Amino acid sequence: MLEAKVALCLRLAQDAREQAGPQQAATLARLQDELEQLRGASRPVVRVAPADALLEIDPDGFLIGWNHGAEQMFGYSELEALGQHILFLYPEDDAEASVLELHFKQGDVATDVRRRKKSGMVTWLRMHRHVIHDQAGKACGMAVRLSAMSEPLSDVDKVRLHARIIEDSEQAVLITDAEERIVSINSSFSRITGYSPAEAIGRTPDLLRSGVHDPDFRAKVRAAMRGHGSWRGEIIGKRKNGELFPQDVTISVVRDEYGEISHVFSLFSDISVHKDAEARMQRMANYDSLTGLPNRCLLNQLVDQGLAEAKRQGTHGALMVIDISRIGSISDTLGHEVGDQLVIAIGQLFRGSLRDADILARVDNSKFVVALLHIEKREHAANVAQKLLNLLEAPINIDAHALHVGASIGITVYPEDGLEAPALFRFADVAVAKAGQSIESTFLFYREDMNRRAKEHLRLESEMRLALGDKELELHYQPKVSLASGRIVGAEALLRWKHPMRGMVSPGLFIPVAEETSLILELGTWVLDEACRQIRNWEDRGLDMPAIAVNLSARQFDEQLPARIAAVLERYQVRPDQIMLEITESLLMRGADKVIDIMNQLVAMGLSLALDDFGTGYSSLAYLKKFPISTLKIDRSFVIGLPFEENDCAIARAIVTMAQQLRQEIVAEGVETAEQMRFLRELGCDQLQGYLFSPAVPAAEFEVMLGDGKRLRLGEAVV
Template identity: 35%
Template sequence: MHDDKAKKPLAPLRGRSFSWPSAALKISLIYCFFSLLWIFLSDSLLEMMVSDIRILTFLQTVKGFGFVFLSTLLIFSLTYFYTKKMHSAQTHLRTLIDTIPDLVWLKDADGLYLGCNRKFERLYGARESEILGRSDYDFVDTELADFFRRHDRAAMYADKPSINEEQVKYANDGHTEILETIKTPMKDESGRLIGILGVGRDITLRKQRETDIKVLTQALEQSPVSVILTDPERRVSFVNRAFEDTSGYPAHQVVGRTMEFIDPQSNAPEIVEQIRDHLAAGKAWQGEIKSRRQNGELYWEYAYLSPVQTEEGEVSHLLVLKEDISLRKQQEQQLKHQAHFDALTELPNRVLIMDRLQQLIRDAERNQEYVVVMFLDLDDFKKVNDSMGHDVGDLALIEAARRLSGAVRGGDSVGRLGGDEFIVLAGHFSQKEDVQVVADNILERFRRPFDLGNREVLLTTSIGIAIYPSDGDTQSELLKNADTAMYQSKEQGRNRYAFYTDALNQSISRRLQIEGYLRGAIERGELMLHYQPQYDVSSQRVTGVEALLRWNSPELGQVGPDEFIPIAEQSGLILPIGRFVLQTALAAAKRWIELDPDFKLAVNISPAQFRDESLVSFLQEELAKHQYPASRLELEITEGILMRGGTQVEETLAALHEMGVCLSMDDFGTGYSSLSYLRKYPVDELKIDRSFVNEMTVDESDRELVNAAISLSRGLGLRVVAEGVETAEQLQALKELECGVVQGFWLSEPVPQEHIGKMLERQARLPV
């Protein structure tokens, strides 16, 4: 059907802008006027000039030919004039239509193209002459052509312009555009529908902008931060959902109203002024502010306020972005609190307390006053922690913090440095004697038992005191010297306070010196073992030895074990030293056990070694390595180890007992509950402390205590050893009390390894 019609293309209706009826009427009127004028004038003129009929007839004939010629020339001139005018109008119209950036086309009632402009030619990739008389079916697929036809017919039947959006694809380069089409029905003079005029405008960019605006609006609505848009007079034109949720104000209560973006009553005046100055100058401002919700609640926000300027630089809107940072501020406050306060006791920690000390020093320097630094350590807190558990230990620390806070003056500071160490800062003292009042008050508070989970525990404190400026003029120096004084108070018996002196500093220097040189002493070969023989009282034969550590330092000379062993305990060096002692002693005793199969080696085990979880496995490895029988090894432990109790102590004791290692309770009689330990733990031997042996020949009560210990051991089936025998009288007394084994300087001082071998060799040659 469409192909048949394409063979008879209709001429494009380009001239509808020029009025042919008007031109024809003008030509007809001119021709009529000319004809009438010719007839009347020519006839009258001939009659006046010629009277001869024959000549007149000839001239009438010539006049007729002249009329034909002149009328023809007149009609040609008029027609040429109006045709040229019409062509000029058509050219102007065509130029105008082709200049239009929109697509323009004309179809007849059957959908065949009657005309189009150049922009439309690019759509189908064909010249106008190739488009005329053809339909959309000749250029696009059937589905799209049907779409165009439906909209064309809808426009024609509507009898009014129809506006649609249509997506088209250009044939020349394949790009697509969204067109807004206006299709207007075309009618002839009689009102008969003859076609449709279409104009298509590219709205792709507009649609993209509409999409972008829609996406932007959705993004603003879904944004987690509050978004507010106002005009220059601060009248709100837009708020998003986050603003409603955060502030509590619904949009309808805000939009159209003037709004203040910062609460002047809740923010610092300089912040309010700064914001106003920035906005007045057309500058953006950002920072933290306080805002108020609809319910009156204050909350923190991070705000960004920026004027929106036109291309001409004029402010058209004000954009406000706000983020609720209340949670972040709360977390910052928590972090700040955690950074400056102890989590357990809520007391200031080292960071904050040192800052306060610095401030006190500045004030004291200005006012010529004293500053007191008290360094406190809870006495025997470790025993509480180990025997009762860390939870109970925490309760003790909390109670200690409470008592300290209640013992000091209102302006003083109490802090926790860590573990069981506390610090008290006291300023504004005019005389040193007033310091003792505060220290005595603290000690008094600690004399009452601690109620720790239905258990009452006596927990005292030792206090070291340093005073500014006499004992130091810096934070670190005052703290160090107060710590030094605290150790002095512990050495003096605990539960007391001590003031810092220069002599104390020398003592600490000696301690630090010992600790420094003790590190690496094993590698440098400075540590050695001496052995003190143990004798059977009846036969006076050597039955074993106790390994005793000696240190000969090139820098310090001979350092006694009473001086360096406690330092090794406190510094953690006791673990490698203890392993060195066991390894060295077992290596030596391997030879001695060959000389006397009943020989026993006694080695002291420190509390730190006993807490070492690898102690049992280490002993197993060393005993196997040196092929030394476990039953001939005796580990001497103090009552303090047994006092701590706990699962770890019980498991270690049980494992050692199962191995066959003998366990000896050293310094028996100096504790207050030794008997309960004898019943509870697998102890094989009691070692009577030298303090009782030394006085037993001059003090009857000490003799009775030694006798009771020997009788108790015999009753429990335990071996008993008395140490510290220094006179013949003491040895005789022990012999009378039937003590089994003794050791002391009267019998033999500690000797090097080779001496023990010689003793055993001589003893082996003697008759039993």
């Protein structure tokens, strides 16, 4: 209809241009009437209730429209109101800074206002405003509707309204009486917990008790239920189906006219969804989205905790920044999906090779960080770094691609390099940048002296592996001499390394390195095999062989040890009584029941056990009574001061007395002087071992000693 009106007006305007005189005047008059009708049609239609006042004002605030409802509401007739400014309806004490009806920019809004009637009475009204626009879209006025405010609710209506609000609330409502019996619940309670009104009313809130909270927590909740102030917090509840769920709970009380608690009401919401979302946000904030490893934020927190622990305990640790090479070029060539899968695979390789307590984080596209929060020696960080580099030597298969990558590793250790995380990370970054200048994958410590020690450590390990295959290792035998007869009654097989370039390498250098790696297992196997082979050789040549003692590392002591030893004895046809196994005190601390079982198996095979370096570790009568040990060896550190150092004399005397009570044989190590020998003999020591009689010698020299019947002259010196 509006389009037809517009078309008619356009046609009348065209006709008027072509006419003149009275005919033109008549056409223009009709055009004016049509335009007036069109203007009225463009005004918004505002629906009003019978008692509503409808006003229209121009842009300056003067009234140009006043309906019958306005006459009834304010008492002014249309003739009295039209042409007046809207302010004539404002009360005199109105402190409003501006005329609300002229706020054209706010658009269509509703608000409560105070307005004055003709009688002078001021009343509250609900005002709705609607901006009127002309054909050009410009604001040309305001349509205002004023409605009388509703009457206050009656007490009955309030009760009904409050009941409806409680019933329709999204929060669960639980109301109990003074005896803590449930008297009312709402529909949300049933929806969240699964309990219907018939199942809940008459019972106590304990039907929701999960059992996960401690007594102190429950005491706080019960205090609120007894009126000691409102309480709000999180409680783990239990649904009817047994499922546990987190809830946000508010507990308050209702008191009667005497101030006594008549009811307790609890409002709670199921916040499982919020908790899940919170956990997801926490994970997003702390973990790398691609690999699932900790990100830099979480890494910083964990390292700070580790450094605080190191300060308290005086322990050592290390940080390693690992920069993987070729990630970018592989992603550019084969696509980012392949690059992402490669990063994931590298993360899994690294994680699988580290201890559970070690931290692995991804901090950049091609950068990982390893935090070793506890290491026994600084060189251990180099072992870990080399192990990670070794993992990357083999190709990594992603889809149909065999991908090769390398890495540069920068290492910083604490407390030597500091105990502040930012400085340690900066040092590791400096080291990795320097390591990256090398063509090959490598690692570097931040400090040069650490580099030298670590490289020497790894070089020894590498050369020892070659030594095993190149027959550079040999056994020397240090005789054990009876302090009763002076005769050789046994020997200890000691490993020696004859390096082709450096000559004899001290066991003090290479044995600790072997202990830190799997090499000690290979060396231990070789020593036992070589000792049995040599015994068989001597036996075949008619020598009457005493028992040969072989040292066992704690790492060799596992459930397969008896079977391995039995296999070697069988291979060389060596009797068990010809082998003595020497163990250290540290072994006795590793799961006593398991160790005792293995020891009993060894003794049952006919082997004898000696406790080496006694007194330097976890010496305890309880251990000596429990373990089937036949020989105690007094450590050389207690022998060196004999017979002049009072403390050494007291310790030696106590060890000998204790061993005699336990019917164990006593061997003193490191005996170098006749005075030491005489003192130990007088104490009742059974055997000695040391330079007084002989150092450890090659097999051929030991064979000559046995053949010649070399003896120790007990009252003098070496024969």
